[in-house]
Amino acid sequence: MTRDICVxxxxxxxxxxxxxxxxxxxxxxxDLDRLHFVLVTEDFCDTDEMRAMLDDEGLSGEVFxxxxxxxxxxxxxxxxxxxxxxxxxxxxxxxxxxxxxAGDYDIGFFIDDDTLPHEEYDFFGRHLDNLAYEGEITEVxxxxxxxxVLHENxxxxxxxxxxxxxxxxxxxxxxxxxxxxxxxxxxxxxxxVPDLDAVRILMDGDLQGQAQTRLDADDYGEDFVAAxxxxxxxxxxxxxFRREVIPAFYQLPMDDNPWxxxxxxxxxxxxxxxxxxxxxxxxxxxGAPLCEHNKAPRSTFGDLNNEVPGLELNEHVWEIVDSxxxxxxxxxxTAEPSEDDVGGDADSYAGVFAAMADELAEGEYDYExxxxxxxxxxxxxxxxxxxxxxxxxxxxxxPVATDD
Numbered sequence: 001m002t003r004d005i006c007v008x009x010x011x012x013x014x015x016x017x018x019x020x021x022x023x024x025x026x027x028x029x030x031d032l033d034r035l036h037f038v039l040v041t042e043d044f045c046d047t048d049e050m051r052a053m054l055d056d057e058g059l060s061g062e063v064f065x066x067x068x069x070x071x072x073x074x075x076x077x078x079x080x081x082x083x084x085x086x087x088x089x090x091x092x093x094x095x096x097x098x099x100x101x102a103g104d105y106d107i108g109f110f111i112d113d114d115t116l117p118h119e120e121y122d123f124f125g126r127h128l129d130n131l132a133y134e135g136e137i138t139e140v141x142x143x144x145x146x147x148x149v150l151h152e153n154x155x156x157x158x159x160x161x162x163x164x165x166x167x168x169x170x171x172x173x174x175x176x177x178x179x180x181x182x183x184x185x186x187x188x189x190x191x192x193v194p195d196l197d198a199v200r201i202l203m204d205g206d207l208q209g210q211a212q213t214r215l216d217a218d219d220y221g222e223d224f225v226a227a228x229x230x231x232x233x234x235x236x237x238x239x240x241f242r243r244e245v246i247p248a249f250y251q252l253p254m255d256d257n258p259w260x261x262x263x264x265x266x267x268x269x270x271x272x273x274x275x276x277x278x279x280x281x282x283x284x285x286x287g288a289p290l291c292e293h294n295k296a297p298r299s300t301f302g303d304l305n306n307e308v309p310g311l312e313l314n315e316h317v318w319e320i321v322d323s324x325x326x327x328x329x330x331x332x333x334t335a336e337p338s339e340d341d342v343g344g345d346a347d348s349y350a351g352v353f354a355a356m357a358d359e360l361a362e363g364e365y366d367y368e369x370x371x372x373x374x375x376x377x378x379x380x381x382x383x384x385x386x387x388x389x390x391x392x393x394x395x396x397x398x399p400v401a402t403d404d
Contacts (some may be wrong), residue, residue, distance in 0.1 A: 002034070002104075003033065003034060003035065003036045003060055003105070004034055004104070004105055004106045004107060005034050005035050005036065005105060005106070005107045005108070005109065005124070006036050006038060006096065006099065006100040006103065006105040006107070006108050006109070007021075007035050007036065007037045007038065007061075007108075007109040007111060008038045008040065008093055008096030008097075008099075008100070008108060008109065008110050008111070009037060009038070009039050009040070009110075009111050009112075009113060010040045010041075010090055010092055010093050010096075010112065010113065011039055011040070011041055011045075011050075011113035012041055012042055012044075012045050012113075013113055013114070013296070014113040014114055015039060015041075015049075015050050015053060015113055016053065017111075017113050017114070017115060017116060018037060018039075018053065018054070018057065018059070018111075019053070019057055020116045020117060021111065021117055021123060021124075022057045022059060024117040024119065024121075024122070024123045024124075025122075025123070025124055027119070028122035028123075028124075028125055030122060030123075030124045030125050032058070032059065033060075035059065035060065035124070036060045036061060036062075036103075036105070037054060037059055037060065037061030037062075038061065038062055038064065038095075038096050038099050038100075039054075039061065039062070039063045039064065040064055040069075040092045040093065040095050040096055041063060041064065041065050042065055042066055042088060043065045043066045043067055045065060047063045047065050047068075050063045051063050064095065064099075066087065069082070069085070069095055070082065072095075072099070076098075076102055076390050077389060077390070078098075078386050078389050078390055081382055081383075081385065081386035081389065083253075083379075083382070084250070084253065084379055084382050084383050084386055085098070085253075086253045086254060086255055086256035086257070087256050088255065088256065089253075089254050089255035089256055089262070089265065090236075090251075090254070090255075090265055090266070091251040091252060091253060091254045091255070091265035091266075092251075093110055093236055093251045093265075093266075094250055094251040094383075096108070096110070097246050097249065097250070097251070098386065098387075098390065100243065100246065101243075101246050101387055101390055102390045105243060106242070106243050107128065107131065107240060107241070107242060107243065108240070108241050108242075108243065108246075109124070109127065109239065109240050109241075110236040110237070110238075110239040110240075110241075110266075111237070111238065111291075112236070112237035112238070112293075114237075114293065114294050114295050114296060115190070115237050115238060115291040115292060115293055115294065116291060116292045116294065117289065117291055117292075118191070118217070118289060118290050118291065118292060121288060121289035121290065122289070123188075123289050123291075126188075126288055126289040127186045127188065127240035127289060128240070130183060130186035130223070130240070130285040130287075130288075131183050131184070131185075131186050131240060131241075131242060131285070132183070133180065133181075133183050133285060134180065134181040135179065135180070135181075136177050136178070136179055136180075137177070137178055137180055137222075137223060137224060137225055137285070138175055138176075138177060138178075138221075138222045138223065138224040138225075139175065139176050139177060139178035139224065139225050139226075139227050140173060140174070140175050140224050140225070140226055140227065140230075141173075141174045141175075141176075141226070141227035141229075141230045142168070142171035142172060142173050142174065142230065143171055143172045143174075144167075144168035144169075144171040144172075145168070145229060145230050145231060146164060146165060146168035146171060146230065146231050146232065146318075147173075147226040147227070147230050147231070147232040148160055148161070148164060148171070148173075148232075149161055149187070149189060149232055149233060149286055150189075150194070150215075150219070151173055152219065152220055152221040152222075153218070153219040153220070153221075156219075157194075157213050157215065157219060159194050159196065159200070159211075159213060159215075160196075160200065161194070161195050161196065161233045161235065162195050162196055162197040162200075162233065162235070162263070162267065163197070163233040163235075163264060163267030163268075163270075163314060164233050165314060165315050165318070166315065167315050174227075175224075176227075178225060178227070180225060180283050182281060182282045182283050183282070183283045183284070183285045184241060184242045184244060184245050184277065184282045184283065184284070185234070185239065185240070185241040185242070185245060185273065185277075185284045185285065186239065186240040186241070186284075186285045186286075187234055187235065187238070187239050187284060187285065187286045187287075188238035188239065188240075188287070188288060188289045188290060188291055189220060189238070189286065189287060189288075189290055189291075190215065190235075190237065190238060190290060190291050190292070190293040191214075191215050191216050191217055191219075191290055191291070191292050191293065192214055192215065192216075192292050192293050192294060193210050193211060193214065193215075193293045193294065193295040194211055194213065194214070194215050194293075195233075195235050195237065195293065196211050197263070197303070197307055198300050198301070198303040198304035198306075198307050199304065199307070199311075201300050201303070202300055202304070206300060207299070207300050207301070208297040208298065208299070208300065209295065209297060209298040209299060209300045209302070209303055210295050210297060217290060220287065220288075220290065222287070223285065223286060223287030223288055224286055224287060225283050225284060225285060225286065226274065226284065226286070228278050229278065231271055231274050231275075231318050231322075232270070232274060232284070232286070233267055233270060234266060234267065234269065234270020234271075234273065234274070234284065235266055235267075235270075236251070236265075236266035236269075237291065237293065238289070238290075238291040244349060245273060245276070245282075245349055246349075246387070247348070247349040247350035247353050247383075247384060247387055248272055248273050248276040248349035248350070248352060248353040249269055249272075249273050249349075250269055250272075250353070250379075250380060250383040251265045251266060251269050252264065252265045252268045252269055252376055252379070253265075253375070253376065253379045254310075255306070257372065257375060258375075259309050259310075259369045259371070259372045259375075260306070260309050261309045261310040261313070261369060261372050262306035262307065262309070262310070263303065263306050263307045263310065264307075264310050264313075264314055267314070268314075268317055268376075270284075271317060271318045271321055272321060272353065272356055275321045275322065275324065275352065275356065276349050276352040276353060279352050280347070280348075280349065280352065309368070309369050309372075310369065310372070312367045312368045312369070313367055313368070313369060313370070313372060313373060316365075316367060317373070320359060320360065320363065320373070321356050321359070323359065324352070324355045324356050324359050350384055350387075353380060353383075353384060354380075354381070354384055356377075356380065357377045357378075357380035357381045357383075357384070358377065358381075359377070360373045360374065360376050360377030360380065361374055361377025361378050361380070361381060362374075362377070363377070
């Protein structure tokens with residue numbers, strides 16, 4: 001079996017979690033020879049210990065601290081684009097996407113180092129089954145055009161995940177059934193510590209960045225997709241995706257910017273991916289396999305300080321993105337787009353992403369820190385240029401058929 005799966009783990013602390021994922025694979029008969037691990041870390045971390053752990057587990061993999069990432073950019077002829085991946089930020093997962101693009105990998109995984117797999121799930125196998133899923137599935141929509149991934153038991157826990165717009169709360173939820181055969185991303189959800197923003201954690205009475213309310217498997221029901229013309233939060237702690245989405249799945253340049261905007265890298269990338277999926281007729285699968293999220297205690301106010309500069313922007317980014325390309329018919333949310341119905345005259349992930357990049361880069365915004373959106377748009381353009389410039393086995397983005 002060839003190594004066709006790239007597993008990206010951003011880590012500065014609990015890299016030993018990889019042992020648990022390897023054990024889960026062995027227990028479920030999953031072929032570990034298919035996996036190649038990419039640990040994205042920092043110069044101050046013990047990279048030798050990380051490599052020793054991979055060797056001890058018999059796992060294929062590489063460890064990239066800041067210095068080694070710089071060398072990788074030079075080796076692949078893209079040193080001029082190294083700014084697209086911010087320093088000392090969770091958004092360094094974008095480096096994993098570049099690595100995957102330069103290699104021969106069909107599937108990518110994002111796994112956070114503060115998670116563990118649930119033993120009742122074949123973690124890797126279930127994600128692959130989700131990506132290959134064809135058939136009926138629950139479809140969720142709301143009158144606010146946002147789907148709360150924690151909707152199933154929201155009347156009891158009253159939780160909305162990090163990145164869910166405050167203006168979209170108190171929505172009326174609609175559920176139905178959709179026939180799908182076009183899944184390009186599989187988002188596994190989480191038990192124990194919910195993925196909330198700092199404001200919601202404070203409202204839940206917790207000063208240690210975790211939230212007092214905890215989740216278990218009973219808080220989730222059936223797996224589901226968000227309806228066309230509806231958005232959802234996409235968290236990168238437990239996620240699998242097809243190679244084809246990489247041009248539209250850039251993890252945005254957070255933390256290392258003049259406006260100090262942080263904490264929305266995976267959230268906004270998920271918004272952009274969902275828009276591209278709607279335009280191209282693709283789906284994001286949500287639900288199992290669950291992971292256990294063991295977020296370490298830290299100051300809630302520290303997270304709040306990182307989130308405040310982008311809170312107003314988060315209320316509007318999706319509206320800006322939604323204006324790009326055709327309107328997905330709200331009266332026929334499951335309808336597939338026609339060949340001519342494409343965002344920004346695009347029929348590929350790269351094309352849709354380029355249209356969104358242009359809209360953000362050239363827009364005039366009077367929101368708090370609105371210039372950051374121009375900064376994001378310029379970086380999105382550079383992301384596509386970097387993918388085109390990478391020296392490796394990967395092709396540039398090809399058109400994605402929309403007549404499936």
